[in-house]
Every structure is written in C-alpha cells, then in structure tokens.
Amino acid sequence: MSVEATTDGAYRRWRRILADHRLPAAVVDLEVFDANARAILERAGGLPVRIASKSVRCTALLRRLLDSDSRFRGLMCFTAGEAAWLADRGFDDLLVAYPSTTHHDIAAACRATAAGARIVLTADSEAHLRLLSAIAADHGVKLPVSVEIDLSLRLPGLTFGALRSPLREPATVAAVARAAAADPHLEPAAIMGYEAQLAGVPDAAPGQWLQNRLVRLLKRISRHRIRQRREAILGALDAANLRPAIVNAGGTGSLEFSRGLAGVTEVTAGSGFYNPLLFDAYTGFRHRPAAGFALPVSRRPGPGMVTCLGGGYPASGAAGEDRLPRPWLPAGARLSPLEGAGEVQTPVFYDGPETLELGDPVLFRHAKAGELCERFDQLLLVEGEEIVDEVPTYRGEGQCFL
Numbered sequence: 001m002s003v004e005a006t007t008d009g010a011y012r013r014w015r016r017i018l019a020d021h022r023l024p025a026a027v028v029d030l031e032v033f034d035a036n037a038r039a040i041l042e043r044a045g046g047l048p049v050r051i052a053s054k055s056v057r058c059t060a061l062l063r064r065l066l067d068s069d070s071r072f073r074g075l076m077c078f079t080a081g082e083a084a085w086l087a088d089r090g091f092d093d094l095l096v097a098y099p100s101t102t103h104h105d106i107a108a109a110c111r112a113t114a115a116g117a118r119i120v121l122t123a124d125s126e127a128h129l130r131l132l133s134a135i136a137a138d139h140g141v142k143l144p145v146s147v148e149i150d151l152s153l154r155l156p157g158l159t160f161g162a163l164r165s166p167l168r169e170p171a172t173v174a175a176v177a178r179a180a181a182a183d184p185h186l187e188p189a190a191i192m193g194y195e196a197q198l199a200g201v202p203d204a205a206p207g208q209w210l211q212n213r214l215v216r217l218l219k220r221i222s223r224h225r226i227r228q229r230r231e232a233i234l235g236a237l238d239a240a241n242l243r244p245a246i247v248n249a250g251g252t253g254s255l256e257f258s259r260g261l262a263g264v265t266e267v268t269a270g271s272g273f274y275n276p277l278l279f280d281a282y283t284g285f286r287h288r289p290a291a292g293f294a295l296p297v298s299r300r301p302g303p304g305m306v307t308c309l310g311g312g313y314p315a316s317g318a319a320g321e322d323r324l325p326r327p328w329l330p331a332g333a334r335l336s337p338l339e340g341a342g343e344v345q346t347p348v349f350y351d352g353p354e355t356l357e358l359g360d361p362v363l364f365r366h367a368k369a370g371e372l373c374e375r376f377d378q379l380l381l382v383e384g385e386e387i388v389d390e391v392p393t394y395r396g397e398g399q400c401f402l
C-alpha cells in the first residue's frame, strides 16, 4: 500500500503548521483565499465586485482583497456603525445594505460623511428617508442613499427569497427615489436588489435529490421574473430621470446571472472568499475551502472517537443540521448526530489512518463565512507550511456590530 493511502497529507500539513499553537484557532489558507478571489473576479465577468464585509469581518483581509485587483471596488457593510468605523480605518466607498434606524448609528455615518467618507445608507420607504434626512440635517451633511427593491418570488403560499424590502412595483420604487431626490439632505446614489433565492440557496445539496430539483425549478422561474422586474423598475426610474449611478446585484451564489442583468453596474460577493460549507452545494460554481478552525483533541471516550474542546459555533438562519460546523480534516471525521457541535466539547467519530493524540488539532469548517470571526479574536494566515501572519478579526479589534 502506498504512503498516500495510509496517511492524510492535508491533515498532516495542518497538524505541522499548528503544532505548539494555541488552540482553538481560526485559520485562513491564503493561497486558497487568493485563488477564490481570482475565481470570483472571473465569475463577475469584468464587472466591479463590491465586497460583502459581513462575510469577511477582518480588516486585514478586506484590505488584501481591495489591494489585489482594481476590480474589487468598495465594501458592502452591514451596519452604519461598522461603515463609520471602517471609514475611520481608511476604507472608502461604503454601501450599508441594510436599513439603519438608530440615531446612534446614523449619526456616526453622518459624522464620517462630514469628515469626507462616502457612506451610502439603505432605504426602502419614505419613513426610512425621513429618519435619515432629519439626522443628516442635524449634522449639516447630505447623505447618499440606496433604495432597495424586493426580488423575491411570491407564489401562492410560498415566498422564495428574502423578506426585506416592500418595494416591488416600478411606481413605488420611483416614488421613493423621487422623495430621496427631492430631499435637500439626501442624494439618490444606488438601487440595490439582492436575489437571495439565487445567491444564497444551495441547489446541489448532497442526498437531497427532490429538494434540489424543486429549488432549481424555482430558481429558473425566479431568474425570469427578476429580469422582468429589474427592467421595469429601471425603465420607470429612467422615465423620471432618477436612475442612480450604482445598480447593485447579486451575491456569491448568483454572480454569473447577476452580471448579465441589464443595467447592473456592480455585483457583490463575500462568502466565496472563505467558501464555507453552505457554498459547497451549488450547481454553477465551486470554490475551495479557505477558512476553518482547529480544535484540540481533549479526550478519548472510546475506540474510533475523540472529543475536542470547543466547537459549538452554529450558523444563523433557519436552524437545521446544515447550520452546524462540520469536521474537515482529517478526512472522514464526523460529528455525533446526537451531540452535534457542543458548547464546550465536541465528540468526533474517526476511524481513518491518522492517530489523533491528545492536543492534536481537528479542523472544522463553519457553515457560513464571516460568522466564524465572531468566535475568534484572530485569524492565522497560512502560506504553504507556515503561519505568515496573525491578524485580528473585527472582534479582535474590539468591534461587535451584530
């Protein structure tokens, strides 16, 4: 039998890299991260890519991406407070994709705007606009705003997509855009539509043949409706001379579709850089796992199993098995279906060729991308056989936005 058949080379590499390092630890393989970044640019087909900061949550890696290629342009932030903080750290071209409704956060964005940053805030109603306008007026600034449209597929008894904006009809979108344009403290800057049902719903989940068929069918119907709705909305904005400079679309799971939509000026991507578990199961593309976390083996409850310290880092969303982290290396390691990933201890079944000694790492992948960074203060950046840097996550910089 060859040596390869009796050892797990990928696991051994990580074990060598992490030997003597404090565990648990979160890791990013920079070669894979960079390769994913190049693949995302290719999938975007030449359109600028706005980076979804929530899916990275590490300023060093956001900076690395932005510096790597001029087609990475701007950040899509998740709160106005985050955007103001990033502006203070030297980032610019910040679009907050979710409505900000607290005085504290909007005021932070206004102060950053007064200091010269460009922070676009999201609205999907005239009530949002009134809130933004009043605080912008108090600060003597003109806030750029993005109007978010709804692209979910509504069928009798089923919404396929995200429940976010109520703006579906061209006339209502135009009315909000017109109100933004008429407000002396606001400036219409963007139209954003997120095709969540294409960008964030796996359609090649293992063992889910029937569900995959259904999802693909719904995606096909959605694509058609999204094209129609987007065109009608942009037509209405053009007729009123209200089309803004930025027309944003997409996410990691929909780049090929989103880049081809009429009028789209940029696409967004975030999850594909780390490529967590939920992004393994799409028919149209495949990125490689770039991020994970390593837990130390802490005990051995019986033959064919070890218990690791830590690990209970489930992902957000409708709770289900697909939200759990999963053992990654050594290959073949798996969670106990009865215990899952535990708050303090995680049992792992393993009967492969490697001997897992006390203190050895077991590597896991998170189901989602940026949420991993809420569990760790730093990311170990790895190249080849070496940890080349240790960089803080948002948490490590003392920041917890959501």
Ligand SMILES: Cc1ncc(COP(=O)(O)O)c(C=O)c1O
Pocket: 052, 055, 076, 097, 194, 199, 200, 250, 251, 252, 253, 268, 269, 270, 271, 272, 369
């Ligand atoms: C508005 C918006 N655009 C784009 C994305 C795509 O992000 P990702 O590429 O990380 O899936 C998201 C994710 O939820 C989003 O909310």
